[in-house]
């Protein structure tokens with residue numbers, strides 16, 4: 731079967747762990763030339779080694795803190811210097827804090843907005859002129875949290891709702907340049923990033939009670955949807971969100 735992303739230059743953020751790592755492996759298997767980055771140099775080196783062991787192509791810069799606009803711009807510039815263009819930008823990386831309003835500190839708010847919203851803005855703005863040259867695809871990771879609000883989700887639901895809105899603006903402004911922009915809203919997925927939440931008493935039972943698919947999702951299940959959305963098979967899809975949540979929000 732033909733590989734869906736043959737020779738596409740794909741920038742993926744947060745490739746050290748979780749869904750970013752799964753996306754790097756899947757996109758490379760689909761023929762993409764992956765350029766990753768992560769705060770965690772060791773984890774990212776392990777992803778690169780695994781991609782290369784599977785005969786894929788991946789470069790990765792580390793450590794890169796995308797919440798810092800200077801580092802975000804540098805990462806994009808370094809990435810463009812490798813292959814001369816960007817075909818796919820996958821804004822996956824983020825970090826957040828769950829805390830109730832009465833307990834929340836200024837730092838909780840600024841940490842979450844910096845690492846869930848600012849980093850998408852910094853990277854997208856840096857990549858925009860390159861994407862405008864030949865068109866391309868932007869995939870942003872939102873969340874079921876952006877579609878609703880639960881206890882402790884003040885910061886996270888706000889930022890992920892922001893990612894949903896950003897995606898629509900990217901789609902509107904990108905369309906004349908041949909850019910499609912789509913967000914994915916995962917439900918609960920088993921990753922290092924969700925480990926603390928999943929370890930909280932009662933959380934797994936609550937999820938199983940409300941989910942139609944009676945298990946936690948796998949990072950590969952998000953990577954598969956992202957690979958489809960990045961491919962030409964999704965050429966009529968833009969400005970929308972894909973819920974991939976096992977029916978949790980149903």
Ligand SMILES: NC(=O)c1ccc[n+]([C@@H]2O[C@H](COP(=O)([O-])OP(=O)(O)OC[C@H]3O[C@@H](n4cnc5c(N)ncnc54)[C@H](O)[C@@H]3O)[C@@H](O)[C@H]2O)c1
Nearest residue numbers: 744746747748749769796823824873918919921922923924
């Ligand atoms: N895991 C879930 O259940 C779940 C559900 C809905 C949405 N999401 C979203 O999916 C995406 C991936 O989540 P995950 O669970 O795979 O996370 P994860 O924590 O397992 O992996 C995220 C990676 O991004 C990197 N990263 C974080 N901030 C960074 C920064 N400022 N600069 C560079 N790298 C940075 C981390 O070092 C890490 O390697 C995130 O946007 C998250 O909000 C996750």
